[in-house]
């Protein structure tokens with residue numbers, strides 16, 4: 001499964017999630033962006049452990065990290081790493097992160113590279 005990011009046709013700046021206006025060059029035409037599969041590997045910038053989760057998460061705690069991807073984008077995702085360390089290399093996968101009543105929610109999950 002892929003997550004798609006939005007790459008500016010003019011300056012190649014990559015955005016996620018979608019922005020109306022390019023953060024690189026200010027382009028704002030509706031066709032200014034190409035969909036590109038998001039880079040999934042990067043390094044851990046910071047993280048936190050969440051202890052009070054809603055019951056539908058079905059796990060006692062959750063590690064959430066901010067990851068700088070290899071193309072410079074920063075995204076938030078779940079960490080499935082025994083002992084997270086700042087700066088460590090991670091590999092991302094798109095997985096179900098939460099089960100809803102009618103639908104499953106997908107998100108990025110990072111593992112030690």
Ligand SMILES: [Zn+2]
Nearest residue numbers: 008011022025
């Ligand atoms: Zn641009």
